[in-house]
Amino acid sequence: xxxxxxxxxxxxxxxxxxxxxxxxxxxxxxxxxxxxxxxxxxxxxxxxxxxxxxxxxxxxxxxxxxxxxxxxxxxxxxxxxxxxxxxxxxxxxxxxxxxxxxxxxxxxxxxxxxxxxxxxxxxxxxxxxxxxxxxxxxxxxxxxxxxxxxxxxxxxxx
Amino acid sequence: xxxxxxxxxxxxxxxxxxxxxxxxxxxxxxxxxxxxxxxxxxxxxxxxxxxxxxxxxxxxxxxxxxxxxxxxxxxxxxxxxxxxxxxxxxxxxxxxxxxxxxxxxxxxxxxxxxxxxxxxxxxxxxxxxxxxxxxxxxxxxxxxxxxxxxxxxxxxxxxxxxxxxxxxxxxxxxxxxxxxxxxxxxxxxxxxxxxxxxxxxxxxxxxxxxxxxxxxxxxxxxxxxxxxxxxxxxxxxxxxxxxxxxxxxxxxxxxxxxxxxxxxxxxxxxxxxxxxxxxxxxxx
Numbered sequence: 052x053x054x055x056x057x058x059x060x061x062x063x064x065x066x067x068x069x070x071x072x073x074x075x076x077x078x079x080x081x082x083x084x085x086x087x088x089x090x091x092x093x094x095x096x097x098x099x100x101x102x103x104x105x106x107x108x109x110x111x112x113x114x115x116x117x118x119x120x121x122x123x124x125x126x127x128x129x130x131x132x133x134x135x136x137x138x139x140x141x142x143x144x145x146x147x148x149x150x151x152x153x154x155x156x157x158x159x160x161x162x163x164x165x166x167x168x169x170x171x172x173x174x175x176x177x178x179x180x181x182x183x184x185x186x187x188x189x190x191x192x193x194x195x196x197x198x199x200x201x202x203x204x205x206x207x208x209x
Numbered sequence: 210x211x212x213x214x215x216x217x218x219x220x221x222x223x224x225x226x227x228x229x230x231x232x233x234x235x236x237x238x239x240x241x242x243x244x245x246x247x248x249x250x251x252x253x254x255x256x257x258x259x260x261x262x263x264x265x266x267x268x269x270x271x272x273x274x275x276x277x278x279x280x281x282x283x284x285x286x287x288x289x290x291x292x293x294x295x296x297x298x299x300x301x302x303x304x305x306x307x308x309x310x311x312x313x314x315x316x317x318x319x320x321x322x323x324x325x326x327x328x329x330x331x332x333x334x335x336x337x338x339x340x341x342x343x344x345x346x347x348x349x350x351x352x353x354x355x356x357x358x359x360x361x362x363x364x365x366x367x368x369x370x371x372x373x374x375x376x377x378x379x380x381x382x383x384x385x386x387x388x389x390x391x392x393x394x395x396x397x398x399x400x401x402x403x404x405x406x407x408x409x410x411x412x413x414x415x416x417x418x419x420x421x422x423x424x425x426x427x428x429x430x431x432x433x434x435x436x437x438x439x440x441x442x443x444x445x446x447x448x449x450x451x452x453x454x455x456x457x458x459x460x461x462x463x464x465x466x467x468x469x470x471x472x473x474x475x476x477x478x479x480x481x482x483x484x485x486x487x488x489x490x491x492x493x
Contacts, residue, residue, distance in 0.1 A: 055212060072210045072211065072212035072255060073210055073245065075242065075246075094246050095243045095246065095247075096239055096242075096243060096306070096307075096309065096310055097307075099307065099309055102309055105312075108281075108283060108312035108313075109308055109309050109312050110309050110312045110313050111309045111310070111313075113242070113246075114237075114238050114239050114242045114243070114309075114310070114313060115238065115242075115313070116212070116235070116238065116242070116255075118212045118214075118257075119214075119238075119257065119259075121214075162308065162309070165308075166308075180395060181308050182308075183307055183308070183395045183396050184306070184307020184308050184309045184310065184396065185307075
């Protein structure tokens, strides 16, 4: 099987890689670019653990092919903190203990950031619907929702 | 597997017509990538159609909307004019999957996946949408209710591509709606879906209607008898009873883990009443 040469931007850095046409973006991020923050939960687009933003759209990276990354701009969890300075959402997740095992957390954070960029003042219902594609088997969701609402409040005041 | 992302429709059709092996079209990939991952499909050629401009456009010429096949749910939901004129079509597409899936899943993909429970399809049938198809012999049009021929099967030839969906112009007092029944509040597959598009006159009398049902037969159904039950009425109690009865009569569903035959048949009538009232209120 011949490989495809792809040039893409991830977290504002340009990357070039070779990939098989059957590899997903998630495979490429984790196995070719060593960006292992995005997790594989289901590989069928149900759980959201692999959520990334591609050209401004929240997507499951397991449902995008690596070859489709050509010319695109991708944002992953690795681009969220500014060096040692956590994003307000990340800090609020710590403050509210909004995680236990942590597998879903990168996807939840990427999704929540995408929401707050589109809607800085969401209602609790809007947060719950937006995050319906991010499954968490530990928290029961309540702490996640509280952390996102609190982060949104802090970000509006900043 | 070979991957190609042609920039013209002609090149895409040529690729499909020229391959001796199995080819699959890639739009949003939310069904196809799952099938690839599960080894349910093993194509020799993947034709990504998202770089073809005509498939990525929404146009409005004298009130006739045309929606490119590769327009996603998120994109359609952000289009103010389509949402105003065809709210039922927009809500049907927006019900599919999560926020993440909405960023990728396309209107043409939901149609071509040909699930009897596809959410946008009853809304498209109610809207009297036309499917525009391109192939080696040129273009042809298919009424959307004739597009699927059974679960997972469409009337497309192997070298044909869905280009767009077009919609008839709307009167002043016209609107549509789509509802589905699911046991959860979001991210599920319709147990029953119902789309209704109607027009009313200045006196509140329904002058035109199209009623469509999903997940109650091998493909989504247009139900003319249900439309006839409300045309000429102001959606009074008797008209709604007749509508519900006609909708239930049209059902030939299966029993499965999501709903029994009896339940689906009953719910089709319940949803038809609710959807007709929403569309009627929106049209007023």
